[in-house]
Amino acid sequence: MDGDIGQLQSDWISRSEPIGGVERIEAFFHGNAYSMHRHDTYAIGLTLAGVQCFHYQRGLRTSLPGQTMVLHPDEAHDGQAGTDDGFRYQMIYVQPAAIQQVLGGQALPFIEGGVTNDPRLFEATKSALRQMRGDAEPLERDDALAGLALALNHASGARSTRKSADFAAAQRAREYLHASCTRAVTLDELAAVSGQDRWNLSRDFRTFYGTSPYHYLVMRRLEAARAMMLRGVCLADTAAAAGFADQSHMTRHFRHAYGIPPARWLAMISDRRTR
Missing domain, CATH: 1.10.10 (Arc Repressor Mutant, subunit A)
Known part of the structure; x- marks a missing residue:
């Protein structure tokens, strides 16, 4: 996301249709965004740009890029910009029952103060916001939910009550x-x-x-894709044969796994092989 919000003028909200008890939004606001309210879901999100402030648990909290917001179900809060430039953020709303499915009967995780610098939770939230799309595969969404719930539990300092792994x-x-x-x-x-x-x-x-089951699955697809690319199969046919929805879907995962797009990787590999 673009971190420069100086040119944004109008407030806006973009939302997805809820899937499996999870709803995603992205929004930009100047001034006062929300009055005090409460809902029965977790609200977990990231400030993308600007300074985001909210009253929560008898204090004024501040969220900056790089931090994670976690508002517990049924806790009253509001929202406003901390500067005249406004703020942009993404938020995912998760039913407690969905978190509980992963944790299996443990107490719901609670993040004191509503803002945390925990790096594991930050990465899990980024992944959940990216993976819980309407066009995502079911295993991808389940992976994101599991990763988010486990990271949330870890950040809260809760102790696991699980039996030994199988x-x-x-x-x-x-x-x-x-x-x-x-x-x-x-x-x-x-x-x-x-x-x-x-x-x-x-x-x-x-x-x-x-790693998670979905990421493991994707990496096997990418291994197959690289082998096909080296045999001269075109990128579109490679994506279809390896199990990706289309070439752009493969490119997104390839870049996420290896840091460069597949066409550049192939050109670099081919150049190396001709020396």
Whole structure:
């Protein structure tokens, strides 16, 4: 997102239709944005530009780019700009039941003061805002929700009450992802083949393989894509064969994984091979 808000004049809100108990918005405001109100969801978000202020838990809080806002369900708050330039932010509204599905009966995480510098939660919130789109694959959205809930629990300082992790179940899920990486896979499918509850499986997969099921799936697709690209398959055909929605979908994930777009990577690899 562009961090320069000096040229923005009118207040605006852009929102997505709720999916699975999750709603996303992006907005820009000058002056007073919201009067005191409360809702029954978590409000978790990032200030993209400017200074965002809000009254919360008997104090005036300030959120800056690089921090994460976490407003607990049913806690009263308002919102206003901290400077004349206004502020721009993204927010995700998550039903407590969705968080509870991941945490499995633990107390709901609470972030004192409503603003945190926790880096894990910041990255999980960025991922959730990016991945919980209407066109995202179901496993991608489930991964984002699990990552957000676990990071939120960690940032709150809560102790896990889980039983020991199940390696055999995670291994069965991993093998299934390898065999099915060119198509959309759901967490329910992985739960069925692994013999484990979907959210326990999501947590255990991270424990044993260091990443989420969806990211693991995407990386297998990218491995296949790179091999096809090196064989001379065009990018559009590569994207389709590797299981991506289209070339732009593949490019977005390729850049996120390797830091450069696939066309540039291929040109650099080809140039190196001809020397």
